[in-house]
Amino acid sequence: MTPTYTVVPYEPGAWPEWLRRTAPSDVLKCWGAVDRSPHAPRLVVTHDGDGAALLTARPSTAYVKIVDTVGDVPKAVDAVLSYAYEQGLAQVKWEGWTASAEDTAAAGFAPLRLPLTRGPGEPGAGYVRWLDKDGGIAEPPYYRQSTAFTCGAVTALIAQTHAGAGTADPIGRQAELTLWREATNFPACEPVGLGVAVRRRWQTSRVKVHLDTDEPVLLSHLSESEQEWRAVLQHASRSDAERLGVPVDARRLSQLALRRGIGQERQHVLLLVSLAAMQGFDVPHWVLCHGVVPGAVVIEDPWFNTAAGETWVDAHLLPVPDASLDAMSLIAPGRFRGAVAIGRPLLDPPGIDVASGQKEARAVRHVEL
Known part of the structure; x- marks a missing residue:
C-alpha cells in the first residue's frame, strides 16, 4: 500500500526547498519564532508533496496539535488524521492561525470555546476532532491562571x-x-x-x-x-x-x-x-x-x-x-x-x-x- 504521508523532522530555519516554495514567508517566520523542541515538532507531508502540516504535542499526552498547514490543506489534514489514528491518539487539535472555519468543519473539527482571557500573540480560534467514534466531552470554560501559584x-x-x-x-x-x-x-x-x-x-x-x-x-x-x-x-x-x-x-x-x-x-x-x-x-x-x-x-x-x-x-x-x-x-x-x-x-x-x-x-x- 502506498503511504499517504511522510513524517519529516522539523528544523527551524533549515527549511527544505519544497517547503520554501510552498509556504508563505510570514508563515515560516511564525513557525520559527519560538523554540518548539520540548514538544517534539514534526512535519507531516502528503505523499505527493502537495500539502504539509506542522505538528506539536506535549509529552505524555494523547493528542497532537496542528500548528498550521501549507499547500493543499484538505490533503494535509487527511494525512495528519491518518498519522493520529496510527499513533492511537485520542484527539487532534488545530490552532486557528490561518485555518478557515470552512476547512476545519469540512475535516470534521469542531470549534473550541474561546478562553475567558487571551493574551497577545495567542490564536483567535482553535478546533478539535475526537478520534473515537463515541468521543466528545462537555466543554468547560478555559481560564489561564494569572499568577504562578493560583x-x-x-x-x-x-x-x-x-x-x-x-x-x-x-x-x-x-x-x-x-x-x-x-x-x-x-x-x-x-x-x-x-x-x-x-x-x-x-x-x-x-x-x-x-x-x-x-x-x-x-x-x-x-x-x-x-x-x-x-x-x-x-x-x-x-x-x-x-x-x-x-x-x-x-x-x-x-x-x-x-x-x-x-x-x-x-x-x-x-x-x-x-x-x-x-x-x-x-x-x-x-x-x-x-x-x-x-x-x-x-x-x-x-x-x-x-x-x-x-x-x-x-x-x-x-x-x-x-x-x-x-x-x-x-x-x-x-x-x-x-x-x-x-x-x-x-x-x-x-x-x-x-x-x-x-x-x-x-x-x-x-x-x-
Missing part, C-alpha cells in the same frame, strides 16, 4: 462553573485571588486546605479530599523554620475539614476510582500533578480532571508554556493517558497523591458560618461522595 483556585472555579454551581463573581483575577487567599498554605494550596475552601465557598457542594499521607505536604523546598508554621496551618485545615464534614480519605486514589468518579459519578476532580513529564520541570501543579475517553482522562490545565509554542489550545480539553496521569500524580518526596473530588450537591447542605468555619447548631444530613 492553579488550585483556578481549577476549583472552573470545576464549579462547569458543574453549574455558579460563583459570586465571574471567573477572573478577583475571584481567582480571593479563593486562593482562602485556600493557600503560602503560596501553594495543599489538598485539605483547598477542599475546605471549596466547601466554605460552595456550601451545597459535596467535597471529599484524597490524601494518602498524614505528613505536611508541598513543604520540602522550604527551610525548617518556614516548614514549621505552614505545618501548623495544614493541621488547622484538617481540624476545619472535620468540623465542616469534609472527609479526608487516607487511602490512595486509584486511576480506576478516578475514572469511575468522573465518568459514572459526574465528579470534577482537582488533581495534584508534577509538571516534570509534560513540561520538563518537577513542580507540583493543580489540574482539573473532568472527562474520560478510552485510555485517557481529559483535563484542564490552567497554565501553558508560551516559550515552547504552547497556547490555550494545548491546555484546554487535554487528554492524558491513564498510565501517564497515574505516574505524574505521585508527588515527591514520599510519592503521595492529593486530590479534591467535587460531586453533586448535598441534599441537605450544612449551614456554615464562613467567617468562623463552624456548623450551625442544628442537625444536618450529610451525604458522602
Whole structure:
C-alpha cells in the first residue's frame, strides 16, 4: 500500500526547498519564532508533496496539535488524521492561525470555546476532532491562571462553573485571588486546605479530599523554620475539614476510582500533578480532571508554556493517558497523591458560618461522595 504521508523532522530555519516554495514567508517566520523542541515538532507531508502540516504535542499526552498547514490543506489534514489514528491518539487539535472555519468543519473539527482571557500573540480560534467514534466531552470554560501559584483556585472555579454551581463573581483575577487567599498554605494550596475552601465557598457542594499521607505536604523546598508554621496551618485545615464534614480519605486514589468518579459519578476532580513529564520541570501543579475517553482522562490545565509554542489550545480539553496521569500524580518526596473530588450537591447542605468555619447548631444530613 502506498503511504499517504511522510513524517519529516522539523528544523527551524533549515527549511527544505519544497517547503520554501510552498509556504508563505510570514508563515515560516511564525513557525520559527519560538523554540518548539520540548514538544517534539514534526512535519507531516502528503505523499505527493502537495500539502504539509506542522505538528506539536506535549509529552505524555494523547493528542497532537496542528500548528498550521501549507499547500493543499484538505490533503494535509487527511494525512495528519491518518498519522493520529496510527499513533492511537485520542484527539487532534488545530490552532486557528490561518485555518478557515470552512476547512476545519469540512475535516470534521469542531470549534473550541474561546478562553475567558487571551493574551497577545495567542490564536483567535482553535478546533478539535475526537478520534473515537463515541468521543466528545462537555466543554468547560478555559481560564489561564494569572499568577504562578493560583492553579488550585483556578481549577476549583472552573470545576464549579462547569458543574453549574455558579460563583459570586465571574471567573477572573478577583475571584481567582480571593479563593486562593482562602485556600493557600503560602503560596501553594495543599489538598485539605483547598477542599475546605471549596466547601466554605460552595456550601451545597459535596467535597471529599484524597490524601494518602498524614505528613505536611508541598513543604520540602522550604527551610525548617518556614516548614514549621505552614505545618501548623495544614493541621488547622484538617481540624476545619472535620468540623465542616469534609472527609479526608487516607487511602490512595486509584486511576480506576478516578475514572469511575468522573465518568459514572459526574465528579470534577482537582488533581495534584508534577509538571516534570509534560513540561520538563518537577513542580507540583493543580489540574482539573473532568472527562474520560478510552485510555485517557481529559483535563484542564490552567497554565501553558508560551516559550515552547504552547497556547490555550494545548491546555484546554487535554487528554492524558491513564498510565501517564497515574505516574505524574505521585508527588515527591514520599510519592503521595492529593486530590479534591467535587460531586453533586448535598441534599441537605450544612449551614456554615464562613467567617468562623463552624456548623450551625442544628442537625444536618450529610451525604458522602
